[in-house]
Amino acid sequence: MPTPDLVLLIYSISITFASFINLIRLDYWWIRIWDFPHLQLTILAAIGLASWFFVGHHMDGWLLIVPVGLFATLLYQAWLIYPFTPLHKQQVHALVQPGSDSAVKDNTIRLLTANVFMENTHMPEVKALAEKHTPDVILVLEANQTWQDALAGLEKSYPHRMLYPLENTYGMLFYSRFPMRVHELRFLIQDDIPSLYAQLELPSGQLIDFYGVHPMPPSPTEHYRSTERDAELILVGKEARAKPGPVIVAGDLNDVAWSHTTRLFQRISGLLDPRIGRGLYNTFHARYFFLRWPLDHIFVSCHFQLQSIKRLPNCGSDHFPMLVTLTYVGDQTHKDIETPQPEGDDLEEAKEKINEAKS
Incomplete structure (x- = not known):
């Protein structure tokens, strides 16, 4: 030959x-x-x-x-x-204003998520990005005490906070302009890998269940298997499915949008992906254009319509931040939205993964 x-x-x-x-x-x-x-x-x-x-x-x-x-x-x-791709039907509808501008504003949430890379020293750029875009809610991942101290200036604008810095690259800082009726720091699978839950109250009085997640990825330097990551996502997905009202799940899932695990998470949770029908919005790796894929996710229940979704400029991290503006529109659009549903052996697989991760 x-x-x-x-x-x-x-x-x-x-x-x-x-x-x-x-x-x-x-x-x-x-x-x-x-x-x-x-x-x-x-x-x-x-x-x-x-x-x-x-x-x-x-x-x-x-x-x-x-x-x-x-x-x-x-x-x-x-x-x-x-x-x-734009060739596919959008899973989350673009906002069609259902009422007065004030009603839309009072039911809108602007969310910024940023995996800042713990060793990154560009703290002023991240702070400036938040001040420029004025999100209602900010989720900062990979934050240690140095990051919390550097972003302390944000606290005046965000009176409601959950701050849990860690030195293991899994610290979380959560800032909200909206009151939190309930807030909880949780360790669903691993004792050193936190996630958070908060029930946010919009200016309209509507409550939103918010989950922030950052499970450990499967890699030679992190964990030899994906079981713990998958189980954490499934647990959050099952809880999200049980919520009767609007739900948002956001964070660095350490998994790509098209993987079996992420699609299983969607079918278990019933949540929608605003990127479907719009674009990939690759967020990692910010420094190498030839090695990029969508790791940072925002999933929403069918109660929302999308005003905008943007990948923001890098601020020294290996991840790009994401900015999403969502409007709660209630139950009026539910009938024409196909929410993901469990299929085949999804429920059995989910149970097995949870049992294996906890064993």
């Missing part, structure tokens, strides 16, 4: 294997990590297919793997990514 053909064959097998290995339902990090780079694998598959055409369209023997494998890869990647 000529050297170019051999190289192309090995390349094709590698790309095809990397694209489909995530279908194996094992939680080991070296499998789950392949949930992430599907955009990159799409580009590599397209390059391989173009190279196959360039070298001569060989269709004999093992070389048949090249076009078949790469074309199958492209189809699979397109299926995963298609929902996050």
Whole structure:
């Protein structure tokens, strides 16, 4: 076999294997990590297919793997990514003002989420970003005491707070202009990985259940498996499904929007993704444009319509901040929204993951 053909064959097998290995339902990090780079694998598959055409369209023997494998890869990647393009129906409707401007304003929440990277020293830029966009609620992740001290100036504008700095990159700072009827710091799965719950009261008097999450990712430097991450998301999803009113879940899920786990979370929770039908809004890695995927998420119940969703400029972190403006519109749009529902063995899988993570 000529050297170019051999190289192309090995390349094709590698790309095809990397694209489909995530279908194996094992939680080991070296499998789950392949949930992430599907955009990159799409580009590599397209390059391989173009190279196959360039070298001569060989269709004999093992070389048949090249076009078949790469074309199958492209189809699979397109299926995963298609929902996050403007070609797909939007899952969260754009706001159609249901009443007076004051009614809309009193039912609107402006949320800023930022994984700031604990060792980042660009604190003034993060503070300036919050002051520029004036969100109603700010969720800061990877915050330690140094970050809390640096952002203390925000406290005058945000009288309602939950501040839990940590030195393990899982600290959380939560600032709200809205009163919190209930607030709770929780450790759902791991004793050193917090999440938060708050019941926020909008100016209209409407209550919103808000969850802030940042589970540990599967990686060689963090955790050997994704079980704990998956279980935490499922627990939050089950609780969100049981809430009768509006719900928001936000944070760095350490998982991509198209993964099996995130789609399972949506089916368990019934929550909607405002990116579907609009774009990927890749937030990580901010420093390397060729290694980016959507890790920072905001999921909402069907009670909301979307005013805007933006990826904000980087402030020295490895994540881009996200800014989302949502308006509570009540029950009037429920009938024409297809909320995700459990299917197949979802509930059994969810129970198994929770039991395994807690065992």
